[in-house]
Amino acid sequence: MRRISLKIFFFLNCLTYGFIALYVLINYLFLENYQISLKKNEITALAETYSSQNYEKISEISEQNAIFIKEVSLKKDRRTSKYHFMKTIEDNLIKNVKEGKTVINIEVGRDNIKRIILAKKLNEDNMLLVTTSIAPISDVIKSTLKFFIYIIFLSIPINLYIAYKLSIRMGKPIESELLELNSQLKSELQKQKKSELFRKNFISNVTHELKTPVAIINGYSEAILDGIIDLEEIPDICKNINQEASNMNSLIQELLFYCKMESGYISIKNESINLKNMLQNILKRYSIEFKLNSINLNINLENVEIMSDKKLLERSLNNLIINALAYVDDKKNISIILNKTEIIIKNSSDNLKNENFEEYFKPFSKKNDKKLRKYGGTGLGLSVVSEILKNLNLFYEFYYDNETKTVIFKILLKGAENEKISINDFTHK
Structure with missing residues (x-):
């Protein structure tokens, strides 16, 4: 497997197992609280729709969902009620309910089972007590997480195989394209080097071509100024100077034309x-x-x-x-x-x-x-x-x-x- 395919292989596995680990962590940390919140909302809605007239109907429906609903007396003999099974329910709960507040808490009963309990005042003599156990929620979540972990371990070989095949399929065209791009880049770099060398040689050659006529013109003009040249020779020398100047002008015009043609600026x-x-x-x-x-x-x-x-x-x-x-x-x-x-x-x-x-x-x-x-x-x-x-x-x-x-x-x-x-x-x- 080539390096790119190998990287894709590791990336796919990290991505897959990263999402799985995140899913398990979120479930472990938040799913139970989320389910409890849903149950609280459910029993709160049930308590709000409750009335003595529809007790039988609501009680039958709620028991199907493991929710138990009962009217409890607020009188002094309330401790004899069979529904008073919570360890710390009496004082604070009764006090708040008498004040007209709706109380919803998670309490641990004498059987060490966690329950959601909602208490609501119905009238001066009675209150509504709605309870549901949260033990099944915890058990189901734990069982689900265990099952999910088993599935993960069993799926590892399949996931590795799929990741391997995908990495090969995805890696080959990418590697091919990168090789082609690399080849093009090398070609462009070679062209750039040749172009740079051409420009240096071009400038050197232009300098050389201009140096000769400039030197000739400079030599003739200095000779005339220094009085070395006889008067009768001056017309011929001026012709030579004019010829060299004409050659320089022709060269410069040709260079300008060539540069324009090469750059595509000629109409x-x-x-x-x-x-x-x-x-x-x-x-x-x-x-x-x-x-x-x-x-x-x-x-x-x-x-x-x-x-x-x-x-x-x-x-x-x-x-x-x-x-x-x-x-x-x-x-x-x-x-x-x-x-x-x-x-x-x-x-x-x-x-x-x-x-x-x-x-x-x-x-x-x-x-x-x-x-x-x-x-x-x-x-x-x-x-x-x-x-x-x-x-x-x-x-x-x-x-x-x-x-x-x-x-x-x-x-x-x-x-x-x-x-x-x-x-x-x-x-x-």
Whole structure:
């Protein structure tokens, strides 16, 4: 039995026997007094309804309930009455009754039996005497308690068995749920640790990225102020300062955009987009770079329209084409394919078999690589692409094809909901 089931077992037994013990204690302490109180109320009600005219009827009914009723003389010869059997009844009782009071007491008779006695004045000569024995009440209560205790001892094995079965039945789902919650908690803690580590690295990388242009700008400006730079060199240096400031501004804007996307604070528009025209416009933007780098460009574009956010989707496609252009190998092969179900952007590349593809989607994963800087990259390319596609509810695949020696990025346009691919999944082929 597991620990939770064992605790439930002990709890059920403690609860059961606790209630039983409380029941026995209450009966032992209060049941007899309660029954006596009921009897007192019964004989009091009987005395109130009594009259000489209905004596025979009331007497017959009361005797069936072991209550005896009798008119007793208040005269001097009252001691000869056969009903004067109490040890201490005479003086106080007679005195109070003569004063018109109704007296009800528990007295012990000469036979040592406890009785409830009620005395009430009827007239100047007679009083009403009502008595009932409380011995049967005590005996019944004691017998009941003994019987109940025997039943308790006999029921212990049955109770233990029922408690055991219930604890097993109740414990298993609780244990299962707790294990699941514990697993989820561990998973959340791991995610939190990774998130914390990511944030620390992110801040460190941002600091590093900003440190270089700041240092360059600071160095140039100090050189100009100190008069180290010749006058004819100042325009070129100012251009460099302006370029570094522009790079810093681009980085800061990209960081702000990335943070907004990650936090979900970007408003998404839903508009009709002709993907063929969009890709053609992006390719025209880099047509000179394709020629200067002797890129073997393979373009196969169908006429496809979708509903999405035009600016965001164009930004992600622009980043993907920049990456393909920046990291193409000496074979210089880049392919852009569009059909009704997917957009494929691939470039020839060295063997990436042992690469951790998830790293490419982390900010500044290629922070020391200057290739992207040539095309205005900030080191946030694929991380921005991932967040954009996530917000646009578009699934993607990113992997290396060993047969063709190409890096492939696919954006799924149709039937993505049937694919077993998450926004943050990376498929390696």
